[in-house]
Amino acid sequence: MIEVKNIEKSFSGNKILKGISTVFETGKTNLIIGQSGSGKTVLLKSLLGIHTPESGTISFDGRIYSELNPDEKRELRTEIGMVFQGSALFDSMTVAENVGFPLRMFTKDNNKKIQERVDFVLKRVALTDAHKKLPSEISGGMQKRVAIARAIVNNPKYLFCDEPNSGLDPNTAILIDNLIKEITEEYNITTVINTHDMNSVMEIGEKILFLKDGLKAWEGNKEEIFRTDNEAVVAFVYSSNLFKKVREAYLKE
């Protein structure tokens, strides 16, 4: 569980996060949604320790990040898996080397053991014949799956995904969503996803945090988001006719 208490973050005097508090629950897919510039990415990067909030606390299962010493922070980071928007695979490494990278850096496992684990997670993300390919030789969807495999190879307790569906076709996007949800349940990890994709919200949003202008404007789950009358949420989520109709149909039922 990740508990965020009243965090604030500014850049060049411009306050981006204005006192956000929430809880991201273990074993659930927690989604952060909101318009561009609402503070989603800053919140995610603050959770990851890339940005340091000016006030407030972020605690990982009771461990307050800002109170940890550098060794404890490094230790905590080995418990985190991250799927970046552009996958952020290392260009010079093959798929297998990318996936095995965290194991080579943080474990004393021998090559055979690392290879077995790499094979296992690549099989888990349905990529069995791409071991020796470079990231530039595989499709965007495959790159995302490799990024997920790399994020889970070290058995993380926390998984963060920044727009995991961006630039993917609808079929692949659904596949990636389902994969993240399955992995979250299977390994009982705390997953936080930053997304614009309303399909993801409807499909896997077990906990949804809606940000507007750096503030928490609403939170709930995928059932509650259909029934909410919060104007900001309705204007954002149901801006397309398709989702308006989906909502109407849901409410009629």
Add this chain to the structure above:
Amino acid sequence: MKNLIFKEIDDLVIGSLGIVAFISFFVGGVVAIQTALNLTNPLIPKYLIGFATRQSVVLEFAPTFISVIMAGKMGSFITSSIGTMRVTEQIDALEVMGVNSLNYLVFPKIIALLLYPFLIGIAMFLGVLGGWMAGVYGGFISSAEFINGTQMDFIPFHIVYAFIKTLIFAMLLATIPSFHGYYMKGGALEVGKASTVSFVWTSVSIILFNYILTQLLLGS
């Protein structure tokens, strides 16, 4: 880390051997020809062609001007590769995993470039060899006279001076481009700009350090 260092040695040092050998050999030849063509006074002995070639190549051409060329080749490679990693969030990925990205990316380059004097040693040898071939086969000087000139008034400290400069230039070549790549902001266009800026600053630093070191080490 060991594999990373070997990879950097391959990319930075071994990968530069061809261009360094080519440039050194032909510039050494040109230095010999230019010296020969400018020695018009019959009282000046011809072995000075060999002497001038050795001094030019060992003292300045190999350590300094090859380093300026390497600021373009190695420097832009380092800046663009690290800059691309910054733009595509690969550095963020390292940080999130708990890897010290600065250490991971820059340290192997510094260690790899400790072998840079080896490259400059080859440049010195090939520069003088190029001068000998151009002088002898161009009909400007006999082989014995050229070799006599290369051995004349030899001061061993000049070699030490050249390699001290080379080591300091190696550190400049590893660190300045890494800094420009690591701390760059923006997208693909900025990667190109950062490479250009890094080349300019590395070259300027090499020329400035060359002046300071020459004054310190050879000035009376």
